[in-house]
Amino acid sequence: xxxxxxxxxxxxxxxxxxxxxxxxxxxxxxxxxxxxxxxxxxxxxxxxxxxxxxxxxxxxxxxxxxxxxxxxxxxxxxxxxxxxxxxxxxxxxxxxxxxxxxxxxxxxxxxxxxxxxxxxxxxxxxxxxxxxxxxxxxxxxxxxxxxxxxxxxxxxxxxxxxxxxxxxxxxxxxxxxxxxxxxxxxxxxxxxxxxxxxxxxxxxxxxxxxxxxxxxxxxxxxxxxxxxxxxxxxxxxxxxxxxxxxxxxxxxxxxxxxxxxxxxxxxxxxxxxxxxxxxxxxxxxxxxxxxxxxxxxxxxxxxxxxxxxxxxxxxxxxxxxxxxxxxxxxxxxx
Amino acid sequence: xxxxxxxxxxxxxxxxxxxxxxxxxxxxxxxxxxxxxxxxxxxxxxxxxxxxxxxxxxxxxxxxxxxxxxxxxxxxxxxxxxxxxxxxxxxxxxxxxxxxxxxxxxxxxxxxxxxxxxxxxxxxxxxxxxxxxxxxxxxxxxxxxxxxxxxxxxxxxxxxxxxxxxxxxxxxxxxxxxxxxxxxxxxxxxxxxxxxxxxxxxxxxxxxxxxxxxxxxxxxxxxxxxxxxxxxxxxxxxxxxxxxxxxxxxxxxxxxxxxxxxxxxxxxxxxxx
Numbered sequence: 001x002x003x004x005x006x007x008x009x010x011x012x013x014x015x016x017x018x019x020x021x022x023x024x025x026x027x028x029x030x031x032x033x034x035x036x037x038x039x040x041x042x043x044x045x046x047x048x049x050x051x052x053x054x055x056x057x058x059x060x061x062x063x064x065x066x067x068x069x070x071x072x073x074x075x076x077x078x079x080x081x082x083x084x085x086x087x088x089x090x091x092x093x094x095x096x097x098x099x100x101x102x103x104x105x106x107x108x109x110x111x112x113x114x115x116x117x118x119x120x121x122x123x124x125x126x127x128x129x130x131x132x133x134x135x136x137x138x139x140x141x142x143x144x145x146x147x148x149x150x151x152x153x154x155x156x157x158x159x160x161x162x163x164x165x166x167x168x169x170x171x172x173x174x175x176x177x178x179x180x181x182x183x184x185x186x187x188x189x190x191x192x193x194x195x196x197x198x199x200x201x202x203x204x205x206x207x208x209x210x211x212x213x214x215x216x217x218x219x220x221x222x223x224x225x226x227x228x229x230x231x232x233x234x235x236x237x238x239x240x241x242x243x244x245x246x247x248x249x250x251x252x253x254x255x256x257x258x259x260x261x262x263x264x265x266x267x268x269x270x271x272x273x274x275x276x277x278x279x280x281x282x283x284x285x286x287x288x289x290x291x292x293x294x295x296x297x298x299x300x301x302x303x304x305x306x307x308x309x310x311x312x313x314x315x316x317x318x319x320x321x322x323x324x325x326x327x328x329x330x331x332x333x334x
Numbered sequence: 335x336x337x338x339x340x341x342x343x344x345x346x347x348x349x350x351x352x353x354x355x356x357x358x359x360x361x362x363x364x365x366x367x368x369x370x371x372x373x374x375x376x377x378x379x380x381x382x383x384x385x386x387x388x389x390x391x392x393x394x395x396x397x398x399x400x401x402x403x404x405x406x407x408x409x410x411x412x413x414x415x416x417x418x419x420x421x422x423x424x425x426x427x428x429x430x431x432x433x434x435x436x437x438x439x440x441x442x443x444x445x446x447x448x449x450x451x452x453x454x455x456x457x458x459x460x461x462x463x464x465x466x467x468x469x470x471x472x473x474x475x476x477x478x479x480x481x482x483x484x485x486x487x488x489x490x491x492x493x494x495x496x497x498x499x500x501x502x503x504x505x506x507x508x509x510x511x512x513x514x515x516x517x518x519x520x521x522x523x524x525x526x527x528x529x530x531x532x533x534x535x536x537x538x539x540x541x542x543x544x545x546x547x548x549x550x551x552x553x554x555x556x557x558x559x560x561x562x563x564x565x566x567x568x569x570x571x572x573x574x575x576x577x578x579x580x581x582x583x584x585x586x587x588x589x590x591x592x593x594x595x596x597x598x599x600x601x602x603x604x605x606x607x
Contacts, residue, residue, distance in 0.1 A: 051442040055606075073444060081442040087435035089363060091370040103359045104443045106347035115344045132370070148439070153344035158442075 002065040003028050004156050004187045005050060010059035012045050019045040021211030032188040034202035042211040043191035044084065047160045051081045064155060080149035081158045086141040090134035094125050094144050097133060098151045105152030119147040123177055139170025143177055150181065157181065159190040163197060175200055195301050207307060215307050223297045228268035231279060233293045235263045240288035247286055251279055351445035360453025368461055378465065383472055386412050389535060390476050397536055402569045409473035410561040411534030415554065416469050417462060417498045418529055421505040422522035424458040428509030429518035451604055455502045462498035482567040490564040497557050500589035503596035510603045534558050553588035560585040
């Protein structure tokens with residue numbers, strides 16, 4: 001079985017900036033692969049390489065067995081790209097946009113129309129189909145953009161930060177749409193800097209940092225590799241935090257992490273759930289009042305921290321972020 | 335969720351996209367964008383009309399041209415340089431398409447890559463023909479008259495479309511180098527000195543030293559004079575010092591030069607991504 005993507009030692013430099021620094025990555029068929037990493041890790045450069053949009057300086061990259069350098073036309077037949085900006089035409093209707101892309105995929109008019117109707121249905125955009133895209137919300141534009149990458153019936157969808165800049169509701173909505181595609185059997189490569197997004201959507205995750213893949217596996221494997229489970233206590237008042245932290249530190253011998261804003265104290269522990277009752281009783285004996293206590297697997301940001309020694313960018317509270325501020329516009333780094 | 339309930343299957347394309355088909359699809363989108371953006375259509379037209387009225391009625395009285403009414407001298411110059419102002423729009427549109435990821439999407443599709451450029455230039459040439467027609471009508475309204483044959487006038491009109499096509503490649507290159515709409519707008523301002531240091535609005539003989547030399551040899555002058563000679567007959571030939579065939583052949587030569595330089599540049603820049 002040919003892997004959907006095989007990347008070996010990819011390098012790409014823009015002047016002095018090293019965007020890809022020997023990236024290795026394999027995506028098997030039937031996978032949703034999330035490339036997870038902070039801003040500037042090389043995620044977008046990698047997607048652009050897979051989409052045959054840039055010339056690699058080194059390494060080999062195959063998409064469904066076709067080399068991006070020697071058979072770019074074959075590669076383009078396999079992929080559908082939804083880039084970081086919703087590249088839909090605001091002065092055309094949703095339907096016109098999709099039909100245009102379908103025609104450019106080489107479909108005859110009847111096929112293009114039929115596929116467009118299917119995709120509009122899949123994206124839940126039937127009602128808005130004949131309205132100009134400039135009247136669409138940001139979430140609708142993203143869905144249409146996703147639809148445009150899909151309308152050519154590609155084998156592999158490339159989604160570069162598909163939900164960046166969306167409000168939380170539109171984000172969940174788009175996740176649903178992506179999951180629907182996956183159930184339909186399309187392979188997906190998506191990049192994200194949101195851990196929960198990778199966790200929700202992907203069957204496999206590659207963590208990328210400074211142009212290299214530093215870890216990969218299923219979400220569960222990665223969490224396991226970061227090792228220890230975490231005991232987390234939710235304390236009622238801030239005054240009790242030091243007492244609880246000291247008690248937890250006595251239990252495991254490490255250093256407790258304190259989040260004063262949410263009054264949570266956590267610490268990594270060895271062993272499975274069998275000790276949790278003992279620990280809970282010990283904490284109960286303290287004078288502190290504790291709302292709840294739980295043993296949980298590590299979260300992906302803890303995984304990232306454990307693997308890179310560096311914290312991942314936290315998702316802002318309102319789920320919104322200025323898009324592409326630190327990014328060069330498409331094509332600019334040349 | 336609606337997204338998860340679908341059962342219909344998408345059918346893939348059965349044959350590769352031809353250059354002609356994809357060129358037409360890309361051109362159609364560019365034309366739709368133009369026609370559905372009223373500020374482009376209306377503002378562009380108003381701006382053109384305003385310039386013409388200012389030159390015709392404000393400066394016109396002070397500019398004397400030997401043997402020919404100023405309006406008949408002005409309108410060919412005005413319409414020809416209008417091709418450049420239209421080109422500014424093409425440059426900005428190209429930059430916008432790069433900036434907003436549209437070009438990336440097209441480049442990732444299994445279609446001939448050059449159709450992004452060929453489609454654009456087909457659309458821009460049609461847009462150019464439309465605005466040229468509009469300006470011809472306004473020209474007639476302010477007193478412009480033909481003093482040659484109808485055949486020559488039609489030839490002049492066709493020449494204008496060829497000029498537009500030739501300059502398109504220059505503007506596509508500018509748009510891609512700029513990379514975003516604002517920068518493209520800035521670069522396109524270079525059109526102004528190019529336009530005014532020519533025979534478009536005043537006889538080149540009236541320009542001082544160096545400017546006169548530049549004006550006499552730059553492509554706009556040949557193009558303007560070709561249109562003038564074709565539409566104004568004998569009087570224009572006397573004024574311009576050469577028959578129409580001289581100006582037409584040289585202006586076409588300039589078109590060849592422009593395309594020969596800028597088409598490869600545009601395509602090369604586009605390929606690099």
